[in-house]
Amino acid sequence: MTATAIDTRADHDAAGEKVFNDIIARDSRIEPRDWMPADYRKSLTRQISQHAHSEIIGMQPEANWITRAPSLKRKAVLMAKVQDEAGHGLYLYSAAETLGTPREKMTEDLIAGKARYSSIFNYPVLTWADIGAIGWLVDGAAICNQVPLCRASYGPYGRAMVRICKEESFHQRQGFEILLELANGTPEQRAMAQDAVNRWYAPSLMMFGPPDEDSPNSQKSMEWNIKRFSNDELRSRFVGMMVEQIKVLGLDLPDKDVRFDEGTGRWQYGPLDWNEFKEVLAGRGPCNAQRLERRREAHEEGAWVRDAASAYAARQAAKPTTTKAA
C-alpha cells in the first residue's frame, strides 16, 4: 500500500450499502457474506441471541415437570418438547454466529446476566396444567411473533425460523391437548386448568413487547424487514385467536375487556401491568435468579467435560493414522 492510496473502505461501504438497500427494497435476503450496516448486524445479533437464550432458559420451567409427568405418554411428549427447545437454541446460536459472535461469548453474556431472554420464563411453573398453558399460550404467542420472522431479511435467521415454527406448532397443539383433557377431567383438574390460564394469560400477552408507542427498537427493525408487524398488532391478533380457542376448552379468559373493535378492525383487551413487565425484565421476577443460576451451574459444571472433549479431539487430530470415530 502506498502513501497516496485512498481509503477504499469508504467506497466499498458506499457500494455495499447500495447493494444492501437494494436487497431490502426488493424484500430479498441478506446473507452472511454480504455487506451490512453495523447497526443491522448489532441489532440482529442482539435479537437472535436473545431468542436463542430464551429457548435455552425456556427449557428449565418445563423440564421441571419431566420427572413428575402424570402419564408415560405425557412424559415422552414433554421430553421431546424440551429437547426441541435445545435444538432451537442450537439453530439460533448458529444463525447468530454467522454474524460474527461466537456461541461461547453469547453463553458467557447470558450467565453473567448481561444478555436478555424472554421474561415469561421468569414465572414459576406450579402445576401440571401450567405445562398445558405454556404450550397453548406461551408457544401460541411465540408462533404469532415468529411466523412473520420466517420472512426476516437476514437469511440464516429466516431459515432457522421456518423449522422452529413447524415444531412450535406441535408444541402449541400438545399444550392445548393437555388443557382440553384437564378441562374435561375431574373438578380438581378443571380448576387446575383454569388457574393456569388465569396466571399465564397476561404474561403471554406481554411477550409481544411494550405498547407500540413505547417500543424503541421496533421502527428500525421494520425498516430493515426484520420485523413485519407492530407489537400491538400481533398482540391483538393473538387475543383474537385465543378468544375462539378458549371456547373449545370451555374455560374463561381472565379478561372482561376482550372485544372486537369494528372501527380499528382489532381485538381489544384489558389493561396490562407494564410495571410488572419492567420489573421482571429488570431481573426482579419470581425466578430470574433461579433460572440464571441453573444455567450458570450447568455451564460451569460442564466445563471439565468440554475440556476433555477438546483435548481428546486434539489428540485424535495429532495421530498420524486416524481411526474412524463416529
Added chain:
Amino acid sequence: MSEANASATRITPGNALRPEDIALQDAKPADAVARYALGLGDDALILAQRLGWWISRAPELEEDVALANIALDEIGHARSFLTYAGRAWDKTEDDLAYFRREPEFRSVHLVEQPNGDFARTIARQFVVALYQWELYSRLVHSSDPTLAAIAAKAVKEVDYHRDHATQWVLRLALGTEESRRRMIAGLRLTWPYVEELFTDYPLIDEVGDAGVRPSELRESFDSAVRTVLTEAELEVPAVPGAVGGGRLGRHSEHLGYLLAEMQVLAREHPGASW
C-alpha cells in the same frame, strides 16, 4: 432418510410396533412372559426417569439433545414392555408405572443408581447400553412374537446408545487428567451393579424360549467392555459385586425417592386421565 443416518429416536419406521398397537392386540402374554416383560420395562422406565433429569443440565447443548434422545428411546421401550405385560392383568402402562409400590417393581439396581456427575452417568450408560444390546439382539429371536418385535425396534436404538457411551468413555478417559480421574471413579461406582445383570433368576426357567438367559450374555458383554476399555487405556474395575435382587423386588435405597417423585401427581388424582 436412510437407516444409517437416522437419529436414535426421531425416526419411527412406519411399521414399527408402538405401545398403542400393542394395547389393541388380541394376544395376551402368558403370566410368566408378562412378568419377564415387566422387568425389562422397569429397567427402561427407571433409566429414562434418571436420564430425563439431565435435560436442561447437560455440559453442552448437544448433550441435552443426545441424552434426551436416549431417554426418549428408553421410555418408548418401557411403554411397549409395560403395555404388553399389562395385557395379562388388564392393566395399562400407566397403572403399572404409577400405581405399583416399590417392592412390586422389578428393575435392576444399576438403573436406580444416581446420576452423579457426567462421568458417572456415562459409566452407567456404557454398562446399560452394552447389556441391553446383547439382550435385545438375542430377544429378537424370542418365541413370543410381541417381545421379538419390541426387541427388533429397541436393538437398533440401543446400538446408538452404545456408540454414544463408548465415544464418551474414550473422550473422558483420554481427555484431561481430571476427566480421566472422574471416568475411573464413575466406572468404579458403577461396577458393583454389573453382576446382577447377568444373574439368572427363577422366572427365567418359566419363560423358556420367550426370554433370554442373563448368564448367557456375560461373555459377549465382557468382551465388548474389554475392547473399549483397552482403547481407553483403562482397567476393568476390580471391585466386589453388590447383592442385587431387583428382579425379586428387593431394591436399592434410591428407588423409593425416584418413585415418590415420579408417581406423586398421578397418585394425587387416582382415576383421572391426562
